[in-house]
Amino acid sequence: MKQIKICVIGLGYVGLPLARLFSTKYPTIGLDLNEHRVKALMAGHDETLEVADALLQEAIEKHGFKCTSSLDEVRDCNFYVVAVPTPVKDDNTPDLRPLVGASETVGKVISKGDIVVYESTVYPGMTEEVCIPIVEEVSGLKFNRDFFAGYSPERINPGDKEHTVEKIRKVTSGSTPEIADIVDGVYNSVLVNGTHKASSIRVAEASKIIENSQRDVNIAFMNELAKIFDAMGIDTHDVIEAASTKWNFIKLTPGLVGGHCISVDPYYLIHKSQAYGIFPRVMLNARRLNESMGEYVAYQVIKLMNLKGILVKDARILLLGITFKENCPDIRNTKVVDIYRILHTYTDNIVIYDPWANAAQVKKEYGLDIVKQLPQEKFDVIVHAVAHRDFQKMDIRSLLREGGVVYDVKAALPKEVVDARL
DSSP states (O other): OOOOOEEEEOOSTTHHHHHHHHHTTSOEEEEOSOHHHHHHHHTTOOTTSSSOHHHHHHHHHTSOOEEESOGGGGTTOSEEEEOOOOOBOTTSSBOOHHHHHHHHHHHHHOOTTOEEEEOSOOOTTHIIIIIHHHHHHHHOOOBTTTBEEEEOOOOOOTTOSSSOGGGSOEEEOBSSHHHHHHHHHHHHTTOSSOEEEOSSHHHHHHHHHHHHHHHHHHHHHHHHHHHHHHHHTOOHHHHHHHHTTSTTOOOOOOOOOOTTTTTTTHHHHHHHHHHTTOOOHHHHHHHHHHHTHHHHHHHHHHHHHHHTTOOOTTOOEEEEOOSSSTTSOOOTTOTHHHHHHHHHTTOSOEEEEOSSSOHHHHHHHHOOOOBSSOOSSOEEEEEEOSOOHHHHTSOGGGGEEEEEEEEESSOOSOGGGOSEEO
């Protein structure tokens, strides 16, 4: 193959860090239909905070990295990487519109001899059964004769500054043995910890989908234990600390499962397994349990208020955090919203404070207003919903009215500060 020139399609939490990394070794251009996003990136700022401004600016100025929304600017690329979201519909079936649109885009620009690699999380078989036929139809080219494909599942963890893209060991695959070697070589050349070359695209797809499904099932088990031990009057985290002294105990904690990976990806495997006549009870039950935890937390808070004699109606409540996880601005599928909605049926006096979240995005996505500075007032209830480092420095009890309630969803505050924790 001639000199590699890379185009990454989709410049979100996955695509931008990858494109920036590729640009240190290869001519790289990022393609995104969101012109506001493109302009912000070319001005040297990533609103997701996944790529530091200094790194992004270095990529642009030193390595010639460019972002665009124009197809004409990526036609001379020969290695296309698709990194668009794979959400679900309201009925939790796969929403393939972003992937179909990206495949159509590839079909419009791909040429003979080119390679397209998918990074988006999909069910086993989707790359070759859904995406590639679209590329063939739009381009008029024949798969594995005129163009080729690969799959390398993303492993980005939003907000994680330790397991960054260059340090992650990547799974790779290709549509022929020769293409698998090329794809593996391209990724291997920019990764500190190398790659694992899977035996097929379907194996690579399956490996990704079970990563998040396994986490979902394990967290669901811990959430179930939290409910059981709370009913027994036992602190779940004390139990976990004791159990984790055994060498082969897997230490996980209960919590809200939001975001765009663990809370979404299992539905893709659930959907595909049913097409093969398999009813995945464990995964479905895990999903149902984890989806219910925001509501469970809200009613635990209400129970505590009743026990302390706090009138729930019109109570003043402070929600600390709205993002789906700590120390990042990502609000996708956050389950803190479920806590808010239950509590809001009893009181309108709820303040959401989150220094990390984008207020305009929260308003657009959920119709909720947040504050970026802590109000100087006292509250009846404080729910520590997200473990932002900012909250660890706060004097939580000083914000509370006498006899008030502090509930710690993340179990990240000192035990003596809180009345209960999940």
